[in-house]
Amino acid sequence: MVRHNLLIMSDLVGSSEVRRLRRFANVYRSSELDKKTLADRLRQTDALLISSWPEILTDGTLRSMKRLRFIQGILVGVEHIPFQALARKVVVSSNAGAYSLEVGEHAFGLLLSAAKRVVDTHNSVARGKTDFKEFRGTSDDILVLRGKTLGVIGYGGIGAVVAGLGRSFGMNVIALSRSRRSASGSRGGGGLRFVRGRGALTSLLAGSDAVVLALPLTKLTEGMIGAKELSVAKGGAVLVNISRGDIVNQAALYEHLRRNPSFRYATDVWWYKEGRETLVTDYPFTSLPNFVGTPHISGPTAVASGRPVRMAVENTLRYLRGLRPKNVVKRSEYYRSIVL
Amino acid sequence: MVRHNLLIMSDLVGSSEVRRLRRFANVYRSSELDKKTLADRLRQTDALLISSWPEILTDGTLRSMKRLRFIQGILVGVEHIPFQALARKVVVSSNAGAYSLEVGEHAFGLLLSAAKRVVDTHNSVARGKTDFKEFRGTSDDILVLRGKTLGVIGYGGIGAVVAGLGRSFGMNVIALSRSRRSASGSRGGGGLRFVRGRGALTSLLAGSDAVVLALPLTKLTEGMIGAKELSVAKGGAVLVNISRGDIVNQAALYEHLRRNPSFRYATDVWWYKEGRETLVTDYPFTSLPNFVGTPHISGPTAVASGRPVRMAVENTLRYLRGLRPKNVVKRSEYYRSIVL
Numbered sequence: 001m002v003r004h005n006l007l008i009m010s011d012l013v014g015s016s017e018v019r020r021l022r023r024f025a026n027v028y029r030s031s032e033l034d035k036k037t038l039a040d041r042l043r044q045t046d047a048l049l050i051s052s053w054p055e056i057l058t059d060g061t062l063r064s065m066k067r068l069r070f071i072q073g074i075l076v077g078v079e080h081i082p083f084q085a086l087a088r089k090v091v092v093s094s095n096a097g098a099y100s101l102e103v104g105e106h107a108f109g110l111l112l113s114a115a116k117r118v119v120d121t122h123n124s125v126a127r128g129k130t131d132f133k134e135f136r137g138t139s140d141d142i143l144v145l146r147g148k149t150l151g152v153i154g155y156g157g158i159g160a161v162v163a164g165l166g167r168s169f170g171m172n173v174i175a176l177s178r179s180r181r182s183a184s185g186s187r188g189g190g191g192l193r194f195v196r197g198r199g200a201l202t203s204l205l206a207g208s209d210a211v212v213l214a215l216p217l218t219k220l221t222e223g224m225i226g227a228k229e230l231s232v233a234k235g236g237a238v239l240v241n242i243s244r245g246d247i248v249n250q251a252a253l254y255e256h257l258r259r260n261p262s263f264r265y266a267t268d269v270w271w272y273k274e275g276r277e278t279l280v281t282d283y284p285f286t287s288l289p290n291f292v293g294t295p296h297i298s299g300p301t302a303v304a305s306g307r308p309v310r311m312a313v314e315n316t317l318r319y320l321r322g323l324r325p326k327n328v329v330k331r332s333e334y335y336r337s338i339v340l
Numbered sequence: 341m342v343r344h345n346l347l348i349m350s351d352l353v354g355s356s357e358v359r360r361l362r363r364f365a366n367v368y369r370s371s372e373l374d375k376k377t378l379a380d381r382l383r384q385t386d387a388l389l390i391s392s393w394p395e396i397l398t399d400g401t402l403r404s405m406k407r408l409r410f411i412q413g414i415l416v417g418v419e420h421i422p423f424q425a426l427a428r429k430v431v432v433s434s435n436a437g438a439y440s441l442e443v444g445e446h447a448f449g450l451l452l453s454a455a456k457r458v459v460d461t462h463n464s465v466a467r468g469k470t471d472f473k474e475f476r477g478t479s480d481d482i483l484v485l486r487g488k489t490l491g492v493i494g495y496g497g498i499g500a501v502v503a504g505l506g507r508s509f510g511m512n513v514i515a516l517s518r519s520r521r522s523a524s525g526s527r528g529g530g531g532l533r534f535v536r537g538r539g540a541l542t543s544l545l546a547g548s549d550a551v552v553l554a555l556p557l558t559k560l561t562e563g564m565i566g567a568k569e570l571s572v573a574k575g576g577a578v579l580v581n582i583s584r585g586d587i588v589n590q591a592a593l594y595e596h597l598r599r600n601p602s603f604r605y606a607t608d609v610w611w612y613k614e615g616r617e618t619l620v621t622d623y624p625f626t627s628l629p630n631f632v633g634t635p636h637i638s639g640p641t642a643v644a645s646g647r648p649v650r651m652a653v654e655n656t657l658r659y660l661r662g663l664r665p666k667n668v669v670k671r672s673e674y675y676r677s678i679v680l
Contacts, residue, residue, distance in 0.1 A: 102484055105509070109456035116449035119459050121634045126626035130619035132635060139640040144442055168508030169445070279470035286466035294461045295472060300479040 004046040004320055005067070009054045010074055012303060017313045021049075024320040030054065043067070049316050051075055059085035070319045074312045076103075076158075076299070077244060079217040080275075083334045093315055094216070096327045097157035098308035099299055103268075104161025106298035107212050107242045110266035113292050114238045115143035115210065120289035141262050143209060143238060146170035151208030153201070154215025155179075155194070158242065162212045167191050174204050202232050210238045217244035218333040227252040236262040242298060245271035254283035257290050266292035344660055345384050345407070350391040350414055352643060357653045361389075364660040370394065383407070389656050391415055399425035410659045414652045416443075416498075416639070417584060419557040420615075423674045433655055434556070436667045437497035438648035439639055443608075444501025446638035447552050447582045450606035453632050454578045455483035455550065460629035481602050483549060483578060486510035491548030493541070494555025495519075495534070498582065502552045507531050514544050542572055550578045557584035558673040567592035576602040582638060585611035594623035597630050606632035 006025040008018065013029075021027045028041050038056070046067050051074040062068070062085045071081065071092045076099045078092055086092070113119055117138060124135075150166035152159045155177035166173045173192045195204055201224070205211060211233070215221050225239070226249040233239065241248060250271050257265055265285075270277050270293070277296065285291045302308055319325045346365040348358065353369075361367045368381050378396070386407050391414040402408070402425045411421065411432045416439045418432055426432070453459055457478060469475075490506035492499045495517035506513045513532045535544055541564070545551060551573070555561050565579070566589040573579065581588060590611050597605055605625075610617050610633070617636065625631045642648055659665045 101486055102482075105452070105485055106456050106482075109452035109458055112445070112449035113453045113456075113458045116446050116453075116634070117637065118449055118453045118632065118634055119462055121637060122459055122626070122632055123463070125619055125633055125635055129635075132617070132619065135635045135637060136640070138635070138637050139644045142442075142446075142637060142641045144641065144645070145445055146441055165508065168505065277472070279465055279472065286462070292458065292462055293465055294456070294458055295465055295469075295475045295478070297457065297461060297475060297478050297482060300476075301482045301484060304479045305484070 005041070005044050006047045006049060006316065006320065007041060007045045008049045009057075010049060010051040012051055012074055012309050013049065013313065014309070017309060020313060021316065021320070024317060030056075046070065047316065047319060048072070049074070049312060053080045053082070057082075062086060070316075070325065072312050072316045072319070072325070074098075074303075074308050076308075077216055078329050079244065079334060081334070083331050086331075091319075091325065092329050092331065093319075093325045093327045094329050095308055095312050095315075098311040099302040100157030100161045101307075102302035102305065103158045103242050103298045104165065106268055106294070106301070107158070107162050107214070107240050108165050110242070110268060110292060110294065111210055111212065111238055111240045112145075114240070114264040114266040114290075115145065117142055119292050123289075141236060143236065145210070148172070148209035149174060149207055151204040151211040152176070153204065153211065153213050154243065156214065156216075159212070159214040162214055163192055166210075171210075174208065176200050176204050201229065205229055206232045206234070208237060209234060210240065212240045213243045213247050215243050215247070216329075217246055220333055222246050223249045225249065225253070227256070230256040230263075233263065235260055238264045238266060241265070241267040241269055243269060245269045245277065250282055254285065254288075257285070257288050261290055264290045264292070268294045268296055268298045270296065344386040345381070346387045346389060346656065346660065347381060347385040348389045349394045349397075350389060352391055352414055352649050353389065353653065354649070357649060360653060361656065361660070364657060370396075386410065387656065387659060388412070389414070389652060393420045393422070397422075402426060410656075410665065412652050412656045412659070412665070414438075414643075414648050416648075417556055418669050419584065419674060421674070423671050426671075431659075431665065432669050432671065433659075433665045433667045434669050435648055435652050435655075438651040439642040440497030440501045441647075442642035442645065443498045443582050443638045444505065446608055446634070446641070447498070447502050447554070447580050448505050450582070450608060450632060450634065451550055451552065451578055451580045452485075454580070454604040454606040454630075455485065457482055459632050463629075481576060483576065485550070488512070488549035489514060489547055491544040491551040492516070493544065493551065493553050494583065496554065496556075499552070499554035502554055503532055506550075511550075514548065516540050516544050541569065545569055546572045546574070548577060549574060550580065552580045553583045553587050555583055555587070556669075557586055560673055562586050563589045565589065565593070567596070570596040570603075573603065575600055578604045578606060581605070581607040581609055583609060585609045585617065590622055594625065594628075597625070597628050601630055604630045604632070608634045608636055608638045610636065 004025045006027050009030045018027055042065050047070040049072050068090055073095050076095050078094045148171050150171040150173045152163045152175040155175040163173045163175055175194050177194055270279055315325050344365045346367050349370045358367055382405050387410040389412050408430055413435050416435050418434045488511050490511040490513045492503045492515040495515040503513045503515055515534050517534055610619055655665050
């Protein structure tokens, strides 16, 4: 077996993981190389293990990496990878599934926070609204989950966790998924229905009391929730985003929240600006009582568990040992030249 | 069968419920009687259907109600009833179980809001903390529920819902209950352990990552969570209160939250002052990032479902028809002369 050169460009990978990788490859860490050695090394690199995209890997540098065949990401999303500058033969693997537990739980934290109006009523009390009578009517907007319908858009690892928790709360779950799946993947059997194809998104939005976005940001999903989609959603629905901010059209969402105080948006992910996610939004979302936003903390919680690095290393080992890596992304669905 | 005189002293009971009750009793509504007629009627009343305690029912008035034998509450708690002024022969029934679904869900809303740091990070972003780097370290305090231990103190209807949801999140559940119960009451079998007796509270608190208080306020439970109990709890634990504020010692809690920023308290219920629950606290809890408080909105959500009134009417019908009413409270455990 050919011994590959693997370059690790992430501080998240610990020394025990490096030792495992060394059994099957020559392993280098960019943080331990001076600039000139790194430049030489890059030209000899067969495989890359990265978390966020290394700034040093400009399009020009990438073009000089003639031996590059494999990129393994530690993050779950790969939309930050400049696919247009990668040679066709480069295979990219995401880290799908590594974050499912933590991000799925966080999705339910956001969903329940918004459904039970925790943030806005807490803040009202904190601001001095201390007469119970002033909260009469609040219960009209409290969403009881049992018996209601949860729409899950994207049924990967995170979507499956979210759907399972929804079933536990006694919700009927509709999952929108590109790939046909049997209901055998669901917990508890029954109460989980898959939809796909034309009209599926509209019917899911129209029929759901809560909707969780759990799909990657690609050419196909960017802006998929716009004014038209929001207009068919139920008036008192809760929309949760734990995938990527840009799945939702920012201007359309702000207008919809402003006009429909019973509709709620709860998110852990924020919109991109100049290629980077930022907490600075184009509209004053945090001034709205029907907006809840946490600063992208679900992913780091998963990273802290060590699982994402372990899973990325496992998959890199598959590649290094000549096996087919898992989670290979469809490059044609991603782009970098236009946005991000 | 003797036809009882039932007086309804709550606006929550609708006309269809009144019609059902009229089949078995002479039914009067205090809101439809003038002062003098009401005074006469009270002396002839055998049974009362109430929600919050009617101010007109002073100790003196109660003593004049020689025929009174039964009081049915629509609220789940009965600690507002002046037991010391009631003749021994008066049976009081709570509305246990009527609020379990909504209050149990709300408990999980509070638990996840605190576990995932939704409120404090949302507010930090809203106040202009818009650099993701400033939130590094946040994940250290994010509690992932799967595999952790949930302590449920009080295993009535609400406690059972909370325990079931805990199991759904993959938590090991310890339930403190006075009555011995088999694990057959648990969902999914296994993962639920009952504890009781001396030392059970301490060991539950010491071993739990999240604790939910789900027990009535009685002589036995008032102030049961004080400085000593808080001191044995895990440093990063989340304590959720959806029963009554006075289960927890207010001063001890404030001090504990101030000294232990990773410990969190999330509540829907507030302390009594001069016999009434109030959102005005003795300490500035809402200034602490590790305090989350909603203004007692879980109960009204249940009331809005109509179930509490239906269940209270069902139980009243049992009494009127000569059957033994359910949820008869142990009067000796309640007091009014000392506090509230």
